[in-house]
Amino acid sequence: MSSAAPRTAGPDHLWSVDEHLEDILATVRPLEPIELQLLDAQGCVLVEDVTVPVSLPPFDNSSMDGYAVRVTDVAGASEEYPAVLEVVGDVAAGQASLLHVGPGQSARIMTGAPLPPGAETVVPVEWTDGGLGEGPVTGMRARALAPQGAEGHVHVYRPAEARAHVRAKGSDVKAGDRALESGTVLGPPQIALLAAIGRGTVRVRPRPRVVIMSTGSELVQPGEQLGSGQIYDSNSFALTAAARDAGAIAYRVGAVADDAETLRSTIEDQLVRADLMVTTGGVSVGAYDVVKEALSYVGDEDEAGSGIDFRKLAMQPGKPQGFGSIGPDHTPLLALPGNPVSSYVSFELFVRPAIRTLMGLDDVHRPRTRAKLTADKALTSPKGRRQFLRGMYADGAVTLVGGAGSHLVAALAHADALIVVPEDVESVEPGTEVEVVLLG
Numbered sequence: 001m002s003s004a005a006p007r008t009a010g011p012d013h014l015w016s017v018d019e020h021l022e023d024i025l026a027t028v029r030p031l032e033p034i035e036l037q038l039l040d041a042q043g044c045v046l047v048e049d050v051t052v053p054v055s056l057p058p059f060d061n062s063s064m065d066g067y068a069v070r071v072t073d074v075a076g077a078s079e080e081y082p083a084v085l086e087v088v089g090d091v092a093a094g095q096a097s098l099l100h101v102g103p104g105q106s107a108r109i110m111t112g113a114p115l116p117p118g119a120e121t122v123v124p125v126e127w128t129d130g131g132l133g134e135g136p137v138t139g140m141r142a143r144a145l146a147p148q149g150a151e152g153h154v155h156v157y158r159p160a161e162a163r164a165h166v167r168a169k170g171s172d173v174k175a176g177d178r179a180l181e182s183g184t185v186l187g188p189p190q191i192a193l194l195a196a197i198g199r200g201t202v203r204v205r206p207r208p209r210v211v212i213m214s215t216g217s218e219l220v221q222p223g224e225q226l227g228s229g230q231i232y233d234s235n236s237f238a239l240t241a242a243a244r245d246a247g248a249i250a251y252r253v254g255a256v257a258d259d260a261e262t263l264r265s266t267i268e269d270q271l272v273r274a275d276l277m278v279t280t281g282g283v284s285v286g287a288y289d290v291v292k293e294a295l296s297y298v299g300d301e302d303e304a305g306s307g308i309d310f311r312k313l314a315m316q317p318g319k320p321q322g323f324g325s326i327g328p329d330h331t332p333l334l335a336l337p338g339n340p341v342s343s344y345v346s347f348e349l350f351v352r353p354a355i356r357t358l359m360g361l362d363d364v365h366r367p368r369t370r371a372k373l374t375a376d377k378a379l380t381s382p383k384g385r386r387q388f389l390r391g392m393y394a395d396g397a398v399t400l401v402g403g404a405g406s407h408l409v410a411a412l413a414h415a416d417a418l419i420v421v422p423e424d425v426e427s428v429e430p431g432t433e434v435e436v437v438l439l440g
Contacts, residue, residue, distance in 0.1 A: 031208060055172075210250045212252050215279060276334070277334075381421040417436045419436060
C-alpha cells in the first residue's frame with residue numbers, strides 16, 4: 001500500500017519520466033504476507049525459503065513395468081539362453097509390505113512401486129516373456145502383461161546393469177534441500193513441487209487487487225449500439241488485461257460519465273476491493289476533465305498523506321498524469337490520460353512497476369535491449385520529450401509500427417516493443433541503434 005504522499009511541485013513544473021516513476025516506486029509498498037492454500041497462491045510471490053521435509057522420491061522405485069531382479073541372475077541372458085527366474089509375487093505402487101527377492105527369484109513390479117529388498121535392478125517387461133514362456137513381448141501386449149498376480153516363472157532375454165530403471169531415493173530433491181527461494185513467483189511447476197513435498201499452504205504476498213475505471217460520457221460498452229459522437233470503451237479492457245498480465249487480480253469498472261459526483265461515489269464504492277486504483281481519461285486541461293475535481297474529495301480528505309498530484313511529464317505520448325493516494329487506507333491511485341496509446345504506454349511505464357512492487361518482486365520493469373532501427377526514413381521526435389513509439393522487434397532489429405498518434409489502437413495491437421527516443425534527440429536515422437522496451 002501507500003506509505004506517504006507523492007511529491008508536489010508547481011503547476012508549471014515539467015516532470016521527467018524517471019522522476020515520476022521514482023516518486024511512484026518510493027510511495028508504493030509491497031502488500032503484507034499471508035498464508036494461502038496452494039492453488040490460491042498461484043501467481044503470488046514467496047516470502048520464505050521452502051525446505052524439503054522429506055526426500056523426493058521418498059524411496060527407491062521402478063521407472064518401468066517389469067520385473068525386479070538381482071543383477072547376477074540375469075547376467076549373460078539372451079534370447080537363445082534366457083535366464084529363468086521364479087516369480088515370487090507382485091509389487092504394486094503404494095504397496096506397504098514388500099516381498100524379498102532372493103537368488104534365482106524375481107518380483108513383478110509396477111511403475112512407481114518400491115524396489116523390494118534383495119532386488120538390485122529392474123528388467124522391463126518387454127525384455128521378458130511376461131511369464132508365458134512364449135518369447136519376448138512387445139507393445140500393447142507387453143503393457144497388458146505387466147504385473148499379473150499369478151506366480152510361476154519368467155524368462156528374461158537381456159541382462160540389466162545395477163540400478164537400471166530405478167529412480168533413486170532423493171534423486172529429485174533430498175530432505176533438507178532448499179526447494180524454492182523467497183521471491184519465487186509460484187507457477188504450475190512450483191505448485192507441483194510444493195504439493196510433492198507435502199506442503200498444503202505457503203506464505204506469500206497476495207496478488208494485488210487492481211480496479212480499472214475509464215471515464216467519459218462518449219464511451220459505449222462493446223456490443224452496444226454507437227450513437228452520434230460516441231466511441232467504444234477500449235481503455236478499460238486493455239488496462240484490465242494488462243493488469244492481469246502483470247500478475248494482479250484486476251476488476252474492470254464500466255465507463256463512468258463526465259460527472260464529478262458520480263465518479264467520486266463510484267471510486268469510493270470501489271475502494272473496498274482495491275490495493276491500487278487506475279483511472280483513464282479526464283486528466284488534462286479540458287473543460288470536462290472531471291477526474292481532477294472528483295479526486296479532490298474522495299474518501300477521508302482530512303487524512304494526512306492523502307491526495308492526488310496532477311502533473312505534466314516530458315514524454316510523448318502521455319504528458320498529463322496523476323498520482324497519489326486516496327481514502328482512509330491511503331490506497332495508491334494512478335490517473336492516466338484517455339487516448340488509448342497514451343493510457344497503454346503509461347500503464348507499461350508506471351502502473352505495471354507499481355503492481356510488481358505491490359507483489360514484492362525485486363525486478364519490476366520490462367526487459368530492455370538495444371536494436372537497430374529499420375525504417376524508410378528518419379524518425380522525428382519533439383525536443384525535450386522522451387518519445388515512445390510502437391515497434392516490432394526481431395533478431396536485434398526493431399521496425400516502427402504505425403505513426404506517433406496516440407489514438408492508433410490498430411498499430412498498438414501489432415507491436416511487441418516500445419522504441420525509446422531520448423529527450424535530447426530530435427531525429428533518428430535508419431540503422432541507428434536505439435533502446436527498446438520489450439512488451440512480449
